[in-house]
Amino acid sequence: MVQIMRLCGFAVSTLLACGLVGLCHAKMPVSDKSIDERAFELSKLRQSSTDGVIEFSSAQFDKYTSGRRRSYQLVVFLNARHLQDKPQLHLRELREDYGFMAKAHRDRFKGSESEGKLFFTEINFEKSTQDVFRRLNAQSLFIFRLPATLNVSPGENIKLKDQDMLKPETFAKSPIEVNDMVSFVREKTGIDIGKVDKPTIFQAWWFPFAALSFLSSILYIAYKVFYADFMKNMVFYALATLFVYWFSVSGGMHNIIRGMPMVTIDPNSKAPRYFMPGQGQLGTEGFVMGSLYTSVGLAFALVVYIAPKAKSASTQRIIAYFGLFTAFICVQQVIGVYTWKTGYHWRKYI
Missing domain, CATH: 3.40.30.10 (Glutaredoxin)
Structure with a gap:
């Protein structure tokens, strides 16, 4: 009887030991x-x-x-x-x-x-x-x-x-x-x-310092330019006004928005083409036409404002005739380009 009890105790101990070993092995991380x-x-x-x-x-x-x-x-x-x-x-x-x-x-x-x-x-x-x-x-x-x-x-x-x-x-x-x-x-x-x-560049550690330095430089330059002597000269404003007018009538914003090229290559002759037939307009053509429009305006300004200030009558006539002749030539060029692009001919009434 004692031997049977000893054998049962040994079996239970063995099972418990095996269970603990298996449990520990299950918890061990697998490499x-x-x-x-x-x-x-x-x-x-x-x-x-x-x-x-x-x-x-x-x-x-x-x-x-x-x-x-x-x-x-x-x-x-x-x-x-x-x-x-x-x-x-x-x-x-x-x-x-x-x-x-x-x-x-x-x-x-x-x-x-x-x-x-x-x-x-x-x-x-x-x-x-x-x-x-x-x-x-x-x-x-x-x-x-x-x-x-x-x-x-x-x-x-x-x-x-x-x-x-x-x-x-x-x-x-x-x-x-x-x-x-x-x-x-x-x-x-x-x-x-x-x-x-x-x-992105905005996440860089040096960006705030670079932005602050850039803004400070812009403010300093703007201050110096605003109080510069040339800002008090009316000639500067007159030239700036002429540039804005010339850029506007030349279609500068149209070229930027539409991405118009300045020149194209003719597919047949392989030569550069600055003027496009039909309704299209290249960048070079726009600036040429804008220069003609500006020249007409300057020619009439020459007749109206500059010629009367001349001292002699002969000088006044020369300046006036030169202005009228310049305006006439520029208008003729504009009409010629319009006729070439559209096929419509203008009738002159004298």
Whole structure:
């Protein structure tokens, strides 16, 4: 009987000990390495990156993409540094926005379970990475998602679905904005990065001091200009008035608002064209016509105000005839341009 009781006590003690060991083991944190060695390495590479984007070499791309399944997803930006200076591609702006998105993801999910589920990477087109672009059948530069379930074999072609690619030509506006990238990642990966704050000059620590210095300089310059001697000279105001009138009748604001070019190239002769037939008007044509209008006004001012102040009658007649002749020539030029553009001829009645 005693032996039976001893055996029962030993069994109960063993079960309790096993339960405590299992409970302690369940509470022990599982290391990242035991989950996925490659995810742990990618996390280290991301932390060492300035903006959270991991730049892959050809060997690294094979290492972190190969396999039937992965515990993480990859968003890859196909880049080309030698093309970043071409403004029509907007590569520099795209890369900056991509880095802002990657940094926002890294900061938001740092220390959480989703930290190792998504990584932002890039591959630059170089001689050593041409094989990767060939395997992706990349005819252009774009952003794509590599699903965790996509089977990738080293050296073999990778077939991406159209819905997993974010190409600039799919958007009406260019370049692709950072909000478009965030929406693409949220839709394809299920991870919401949230709002991405792009740093601006107004957030810089030195901006208040620079703004204060600029405003102080403007006030000082305005004070000096207002009390300068030339501000008391009526000739300055007369010239300023003439400039405003000339700029207005020349269609200066029209050129600015509509973005009218000063000159175009004739498609047949390849020669520059300053006047446009029909109802259109180039910038040069507007300023030429405005100069003619201003010349007519100055010619009549010469006849009305300057000629009477001459001492001799002959001098008065010379100034008056010169003013009338100048006005007549300018009006004839305006009428000639109007007739050429519209086809209507003016009738003269004497």
